[in-house]
Amino acid sequence: MCDHLQIRKWTEYWLEKLNxxxxxxxxxxxxxxxxxxxxxxxxLVAGAKKVIAVGRDTQYxxxxxxxxxxxxxxxxxxxxxxxxxxxxxTASKKMLAExxxxxxxxxxxxxxxxxxxxxxxxxxIGLMYESWELRDSDIxxxxxxxxxxxLIGVDESSPELEIFQGVGYLGLKMLFDAxxxxxxxxxxxxxxxxxGEEIEEVCVANGAKVxxxxxxxxxxxxxxxxxxxxxxxxxxxxxxIGECGLLSLAKxxxxxxxxxxxxxxxxxxxxxxxxxxxxxxxxxxxxAEYMSRTLDxxxxxxxxxxxVAGLKVANVRDYRECSYAxxxx
Numbered sequence: 001m002c003d004h005l006q007i008r009k010w011t012e013y014w015l016e017k018l019n020x021x022x023x024x025x026x027x028x029x030x031x032x033x034x035x036x037x038x039x040x041x042x043x044l045v046a047g048a049k050k051v052i053a054v055g056r057d058t059q060y061x062x063x064x065x066x067x068x069x070x071x072x073x074x075x076x077x078x079x080x081x082x083x084x085x086x087x088x089x090t091a092s093k094k095m096l097a098e099x100x101x102x103x104x105x106x107x108x109x110x111x112x113x114x115x116x117x118x119x120x121x122x123x124x125i126g127l128m129y130e131s132w133e134l135r136d137s138d139i140x141x142x143x144x145x146x147x148x149x150x151l152i153g154v155d156e157s158s159p160e161l162e163i164f165q166g167v168g169y170l171g172l173k174m175l176f177d178a179x180x181x182x183x184x185x186x187x188x189x190x191x192x193x194x195x196g197e198e199i200e201e202v203c204v205a206n207g208a209k210v211x212x213x214x215x216x217x218x219x220x221x222x223x224x225x226x227x228x229x230x231x232x233x234x235x236x237x238x239x240x241i242g243e244c245g246l247l248s249l250a251k252x253x254x255x256x257x258x259x260x261x262x263x264x265x266x267x268x269x270x271x272x273x274x275x276x277x278x279x280x281x282x283x284x285x286x287x288a289e290y291m292s293r294t295l296d297x298x299x300x301x302x303x304x305x306x307x308v309a310g311l312k313v314a315n316v317r318d319y320r321e322c323s324y325a326x327x328x329x
Contacts, residue, residue, distance in 0.1 A: 004076045007038050010300045014308035015046055023047035026098045030105035031055030031086055035296045037069040039105055039307050044079045052095045054087045054107045063088050093118050101314045104128050113143040124150040126314030128306045131326040135289050144329040152313040153326035161309055161324055166295045166302040167195055168202030174293055178262045178281035183207035185227040195232045223256045232264040237288045242269035249276040263292050
């Protein structure tokens with residue numbers, strides 16, 4: 001119930017702040033667990049006439065469990081649960097033909113040519129992240145262009161949202177989880193993008209010394225007196241840690257036997273790192289271009305803000321009317 005109260009608090013906050021009105025709209029979202037269960041309910045709170053919630057069994061929970069959590073949250077909001085139509089694995093052609101707004105949620109992806117061709121010509125897809133973060137594996141952009149489906153990103157750094165700033169605090173929490181004190185610590189960031197910039201800013205503000213690099217040969221020298229190597233380059237597609245990993249753990253170990261490893265981005269085998277004698281966090285494998293921890297790990301403010309902003313940008317008549325909308329197609 002505590003989680004439900006927090007979800008309601010931030011749902012009401014963001015819907016009012018961003019003035020989202022989905023009256024008469026059908027939204028394609030997901031049936032998921034935890035805070036992500038809200039992505040199927042928030043559209044109804046914003047006035048949508050119907051939500052199609054796609055789900056499947058994953059490591060995070062079973063489809064039936066997700067469905068149950070969505071219905072439970074829907075009842076908490078005192079919404080009509082019959083307005084949610086659930087679909088396991090994929091939405092049918094009949095369902096897609098009704099959709100006005102698509103949220104780029106995990107269970108909805110990949111948003112491929114088959115899905116896109118089934119949508120209305122004037123439908124829109126809300127990315128729920130910035131345009132530069134777009135992954136080819138998520139959405140078939142040429143299909144969107146061909147079928148007249150709009151694709152809109154969210155400027156998370158906009159003063160109206162201040163969502164991307166959460167990345168720095170997410171990094172801080174991940175470092176604390178790994179046993180890094182941050183204050184007076186030396187933190188090496190494998191990054192040269194906005195993710196690294198946000199994490200660097202928060203860590204420096206909390207007394208850390210931060211060095212950023214994407215140079216493998218330089219890395220072995222830099223880590224000699226470091227407390228942690230933090231992998232946080234968003235577009236890193238190469239395997240960083242593993243049998244064919246870009247980073248030589250043997251050299252890193254030789255340079256600094258007490259070095260900790262933390263991963264937010266990158267293909268990472270935690271078992272390989274553990275076998276090499278490293279303390280690595282989180283304890284599960286990392287995937288290329290996908291966050292090992294998402295902003296919901298901090299709480300509900302940021303994750304629900306993204307859901308609502310994604311709905312907003314996908315529902316504006318003219319994206320230029322919305323300062324944080326980023327038109328892609």
